[in-house]
Amino acid sequence: MNDQPAPLLQVSDLSIRFGELTAVDRISFQIGKGETVAVVGESGSGKSVTALALTRLLPPAPACQVTGQIQFRGQNLAALDDQGLRRIRGKEIAYIFQEPSASLNPVFTIGAQIAEAIRLHRPDVSDPAVEIIRVLDLVGIRDPEKRFRSYPHQLSGGMQQRAMIAMALVCQPAILVADEPTTALDVTIQAQIIDLLRELKAKLGMSILMITHNFGIVHGFADRVLVMFRGKIVEEGPTEQVLRHPRHPYTQALIGCIPRLGQKKQRLTTIDYSQIT
Amino acid sequence: MFSEITRQQFRRFRTIRRAWYSFWILLAAYVLSLGSEQIANDRPLLLGYEGRWYFPTLKFYSSETFAGRYRTEADYLALEKEPSFEQKGGWMIFPPIKASPLRSYLDQKGNPPHPPSAQHWLGTDDSARDVLARLLYGFRTSMSFALALALLGTLIGAIIGGVQGYIGGFFDLTAQRLIEIWSALPFLYVVILIGSIYGQTFTVLLLVFSLFQWIGLSYYMRGEFFRLKDQTFAQAARALGASHTRVLFRHILPNALNPIVTIFPFSLIGGISSLTALDFLGFGLPPPTPSWGEMLQQGLKYLYAPWLALASVLALFITLLLASFVGEGARAAFDPKATNTVR
Numbered sequence: 001m002n003d004q005p006a007p008l009l010q011v012s013d014l015s016i017r018f019g020e021l022t023a024v025d026r027i028s029f030q031i032g033k034g035e036t037v038a039v040v041g042e043s044g045s046g047k048s049v050t051a052l053a054l055t056r057l058l059p060p061a062p063a064c065q066v067t068g069q070i071q072f073r074g075q076n077l078a079a080l081d082d083q084g085l086r087r088i089r090g091k092e093i094a095y096i097f098q099e100p101s102a103s104l105n106p107v108f109t110i111g112a113q114i115a116e117a118i119r120l121h122r123p124d125v126s127d128p129a130v131e132i133i134r135v136l137d138l139v140g141i142r143d144p145e146k147r148f149r150s151y152p153h154q155l156s157g158g159m160q161q162r163a164m165i166a167m168a169l170v171c172q173p174a175i176l177v178a179d180e181p182t183t184a185l186d187v188t189i190q191a192q193i194i195d196l197l198r199e200l201k202a203k204l205g206m207s208i209l210m211i212t213h214n215f216g217i218v219h220g221f222a223d224r225v226l227v228m229f230r231g232k233i234v235e236e237g238p239t240e241q242v243l244r245h246p247r248h249p250y251t252q253a254l255i256g257c258i259p260r261l262g263q264k265k266q267r268l269t270t271i272d273y274s275q276i277t
Numbered sequence: 278m279f280s281e282i283t284r285q286q287f288r289r290f291r292t293i294r295r296a297w298y299s300f301w302i303l304l305a306a307y308v309l310s311l312g313s314e315q316i317a318n319d320r321p322l323l324l325g326y327e328g329r330w331y332f333p334t335l336k337f338y339s340s341e342t343f344a345g346r347y348r349t350e351a352d353y354l355a356l357e358k359e360p361s362f363e364q365k366g367g368w369m370i371f372p373p374i375k376a377s378p379l380r381s382y383l384d385q386k387g388n389p390p391h392p393p394s395a396q397h398w399l400g401t402d403d404s405a406r407d408v409l410a411r412l413l414y415g416f417r418t419s420m421s422f423a424l425a426l427a428l429l430g431t432l433i434g435a436i437i438g439g440v441q442g443y444i445g446g447f448f449d450l451t452a453q454r455l456i457e458i459w460s461a462l463p464f465l466y467v468v469i470l471i472g473s474i475y476g477q478t479f480t481v482l483l484l485v486f487s488l489f490q491w492i493g494l495s496y497y498m499r500g501e502f503f504r505l506k507d508q509t510f511a512q513a514a515r516a517l518g519a520s521h522t523r524v525l526f527r528h529i530l531p532n533a534l535n536p537i538v539t540i541f542p543f544s545l546i547g548g549i550s551s552l553t554a555l556d557f558l559g560f561g562l563p564p565p566t567p568s569w570g571e572m573l574q575q576g577l578k579y580l581y582a583p584w585l586a587l588a589s590v591l592a593l594f595i596t597l598l599l600a601s602f603v604g605e606g607a608r609a610a611f612d613p614k615a616t617n618t619v620r
Contacts, residue, residue: 057515063446082520090518097516102509106282107531120518153282167517 006074008033008174008207009054009093014068016049016058016231023049025231026068031175036201036208038222038239040215040254042271046231047211051177054209055089056080073174091121094168098180100160104152110136110163111148114170121171135166138203140196158189162196169200175207182217194221215258219243227251229276250276283534289610296606299599307424310417317374317410320353326367334372343367374398376407378414378567390575390582400584402575404565408588414567416592422483423548429487430544431537434494435530441495442502443525449499460492469560477563486551490544497536505529535611542604546597553593569593 007030016024024046031037039047049058055077058064070077077088097103105113114132118125125131129148136144139162152160161181168176178197182190194217201208210222218225218239225242227235227250235248246252253271291297315322320333326343333353340347343356344365356362357369376382376397382405385391389405399408437456441449468485475481505511506529514528555561556570564571569589576586 055516057512086518086520088518089516095513095516097509097513099509103513105510105514105528105532116514116519117517164513 007031008035008073009209010069010071011050011054012069012071014050014053014070015066016046016053017065018063023231024053027228027231027233029226029233029236031207031209033174034201034205034207035224036210036222037224037226038210038212038218039226039228040212040218041228042213042254045228047228048179050228051095051179051209051211054177055085055093057089057095087121090117090168090173091171092173093175093177094171094173095177095179096161096164096168096181099184100157100164101152101184103164104160106152109149109151110155110166114163114167117167117170131170132166135170136163138169138200139163139166140192141166157185158192161185161189161193165193165196165200169204172204173206175209176201177209177211179211180213181210183212183214190217197221215243215255227254286611290606293606293609295602296610299602299606303596303599303603306416307420310413310420313413313417314372316372317376317378317407317413318372319375319377319380321369321371323370324353324367325369326362327365374407374410374413376410378406378410379565380407381405382407390579390585392582393584399588400582402572402585403579406565408572408584411567411572412569412588412592415569415572416596418479418562418567419549419552419569419596422479422552423545425483426486426490426548427541427544429483430490431494431541432491433487434491435498435533435537437491438495438498438500439502439525439530439533442499443506443521443529445503445506453499456492456495460489462489464489465555465558465560468555472560477561479562482552482555482562486548490547494536494540494544497540498533501533501536502529505532539604539608539611542600542607546600546604549593549596549600 009031011030012028013026014024014028015022015026027046027050029037039050041047052058053066054070056066058066066078068078072088072092077085080088104110111129111132114135115128118128118131122131132148133144136147141147141159141162147155147159147163152163155163165181176197181197182193185193197208197210198221200206210218212218222239225235225237225239226233227242227248229248229250235242235246235251242251243255246255250271253269253276256269257271259268309316314334318334322332322334324331324333331338331342333351338351339345340349340351343351343362345351345356353369354375356367381389382391382397382401383389385394385396385401385405389401390403391397391401391405393400397407397409399412401407402411437452441452467488468482471485472481502525506524511524511528514524519528552561553568553570553573556568557574558570559574561570562568569592572585572589573593576582576589579585
């Protein structure tokens, strides 16, 4: 290993435009092997489209224009054709989305959907059923032999998200992109899912790109934080540093919004945008 | 393959008694009509002659087999009356309706069309052919035609509408305008034109009809795909590395089955009535094919022979009514808005 190993994913000068609107404006960042990076920002700050742009999941031009470079293991994903991208999607860069109940296809069983991921990317697996039960067990789904045959609507939200994670993990991706994986879940389940992701990361050594608007789950989970505001990265740094000493006024405002336990009864803080430039 | 919701919809379809029974009556009638040769025929089901058994409804036997003079197929009705046949121990068991739809029974009193009698329960038409036999064979033709047409139309409509909705944008708008132009073509003239060039066979008519049949369904499928392609599960499938074709047909299509199931019975009705209409006008299947439209036309021509019009109108009415009941039930059972209501 070199002293300074090349990052797994290197994004440079990425811009995303929808017609007149610039959703993401020349951002650059990188993700190292085994690193957890959190992208934090409010709705419309461009964090979700950034995640989708990594494997070009956005609508094609002219509806949406993506420029810039996305280097994954020395390969520019922005220049890859559809077939090449399909080999990256799921296999190398896997996604989990915000709404687990909508991300699972309602007409197929959990097992069938995980089997599809295996079919697409894991020709080495001879017995998919065994592998599916193994990953379902890995993500903490009890009774995997039974859940295997369950339809999405028969599972709770937390279980559905676990199934989604299982689907993403079965291909052993290098990077897991988690687009607000806990937003649609209630607070106790949120904590369980975050714990699960942390545990899996330690076990499997993959990188995670976590997209969230919630500073609460960043702490103790992410190694590094990117703060996005109006399509730009306004602050970047190790989690502890950003949380303790936010420099950009937007970051300060965002952290100020987190309600604390034992806080005096008062109006919740909101962001005064006129103060931020 | 089927989700819980779909199974629930099928269960609900079963609780709609009228639709459920209509479905089975129609299905049973069609299955029976597939064996029309065993139900209405001028050949016997079973024939014994000189100690051997013959199955004339299934196999060709020349007249020579039964000591006749010719190599052509034996005329069993004449053979039955032959004294020498009986002397050699010959016997026959005929199907319940002892008449073929193509044979003219001119050995009766009076001129055709003959009124109903013990021999011809619904009388005969203007060529002295048995009405009941023609009705039965005509049912098979109509249903087969309508079923094939509905299947073909569903296939084309689902693919075109689905691709339109999935791709969207400029492609969709262009395709939509082209479809509008296409649907404005005068259908009857196209059928007459193509029929006169290639002949009015079952296949040609089927293909021409299906050129127009798919349009209605494609609108619905387009809408469904528009809605479903932006659902997260479609995006999740893309993010998993599935190709567009795979997302389109494997992930979205099973979620868009509602319009297909609900429209199918109504396409069936459309198919039966269009073929009948075309036959009525004389541009349908060529004579002497047994057909309800042709019989309707005769009924109009020979108003003094009401059994012609009555038989064909009633048969058409009952068939269409049953299919409508099925369609109505399917529509109620598969209505997505009714999924959570308690019945």
